[in-house]
Amino acid sequence: MSAALPLLQVSGLRKAFGGVQAVDGVDFALAPGEMLALIGPNGAGKSTTFNMVGGQLRPDAGAIRLAGVDIAGLPPRAIWRQGVGRTFQIAETFASLTVVENVQMALLSADRRLFSFWPRAQDHRRADALALLAQVGMQAQAQRPCSTLAYGDVKRVELAMALAHAPRLLLMDEPTAGMAPAERLALMALTRQLARERAMGVLFTEHSMDVVFAHADRVMVLARGRLLAQGTPQAIRDNAQVQQVYLGSGSMSGTAPAPVGMA
Known part of the structure; x- marks a missing residue:
C-alpha cells in the first residue's frame, strides 16, 4: 500500500x-x-459490506471515503457519479441490442443524455464504444446481438x-460466477491489466479461490461480520485461522460451494 491517500478508506x-450484527466494525483500505x-x-x-460501499445498503455506522470524500449512505446513482463502477453476479446487458449499442448506451448514461431527446444509441460516440470493446477483446463482435454471445463474452x-x-473504483460482485475455469481466469487477468493501466482500484467478492489467489494483490477475510485477516494471497493461504474458518465450507485452493442465505 502506498503512503499516499488511499483511493478507498473504510x-x-x-x-x-434486526438483532443480527451482519457487519461489526470493519476497516480496510484500497489503493489505486x-x-x-x-x-x-x-x-x-461479505455481501453486506460490498453493498454498503456500492450504496445498495446504508451503514448504521462508519465511514466510506473515496479519495477523501465520505460516500457512506449516498444512493447508488450518486456513488456512481463519484466515479464508482460496478458489475454484477448475473451480467446485466440489453440482450436485444448489439454489443456496440450496449456500450453506447452506457456512454449515453455517462454523458447524462440517456433520456434527453431519446437519442439512438447507434449514433452516440461509436468510436469511443469500439475503443472500449477493443480493451476487453470484444471489438470483433461489435455488431452481434448480446443475446447470441457466450456467457463469458457477455461478462466482457x-x-x-x-x-x-x-x-476510479470498480466493484465486481462474484465476477466469474457461472463461467468455465479458463474463462474466469482470463476475465480477471484482463481486469487486473485494466486496473494497472487506469490506476483503478478493484474491490471484488469471489468464491473461486483459484481466481482469488491468482489475481488479487491483497485478500481480506470476513467471519461473522468481523475482519478475520487480511494480507497477500500467500499469507491468507497460510493463515491458520482462515484455514479453520473454511474447513467444511470450501477448499482454500479450489472453488467454494455456492453461498446460501445471508452473505
Whole structure:
C-alpha cells in the first residue's frame, strides 16, 4: 500500500438486521490500481459490506471515503457519479441490442443524455464504444446481438459498460460466477491489466479461490461480520485461522460451494 491517500478508506463499518450484527466494525483500505478480494464463508458479511460501499445498503455506522470524500449512505446513482463502477453476479446487458449499442448506451448514461431527446444509441460516440470493446477483446463482435454471445463474452461486454464513465473504483460482485475455469481466469487477468493501466482500484467478492489467489494483490477475510485477516494471497493461504474458518465450507485452493442465505 502506498503512503499516499488511499483511493478507498473504510472505517468502523457496521450494519445490523434486526438483532443480527451482519457487519461489526470493519476497516480496510484500497489503493489505486490494486485488486482487493473480499472473501469469507456463508454469513460472513461479505455481501453486506460490498453493498454498503456500492450504496445498495446504508451503514448504521462508519465511514466510506473515496479519495477523501465520505460516500457512506449516498444512493447508488450518486456513488456512481463519484466515479464508482460496478458489475454484477448475473451480467446485466440489453440482450436485444448489439454489443456496440450496449456500450453506447452506457456512454449515453455517462454523458447524462440517456433520456434527453431519446437519442439512438447507434449514433452516440461509436468510436469511443469500439475503443472500449477493443480493451476487453470484444471489438470483433461489435455488431452481434448480446443475446447470441457466450456467457463469458457477455461478462466482457458488461465490463466495457462499467468502464464507460472512467471509474476510479470498480466493484465486481462474484465476477466469474457461472463461467468455465479458463474463462474466469482470463476475465480477471484482463481486469487486473485494466486496473494497472487506469490506476483503478478493484474491490471484488469471489468464491473461486483459484481466481482469488491468482489475481488479487491483497485478500481480506470476513467471519461473522468481523475482519478475520487480511494480507497477500500467500499469507491468507497460510493463515491458520482462515484455514479453520473454511474447513467444511470450501477448499482454500479450489472453488467454494455456492453461498446460501445471508452473505
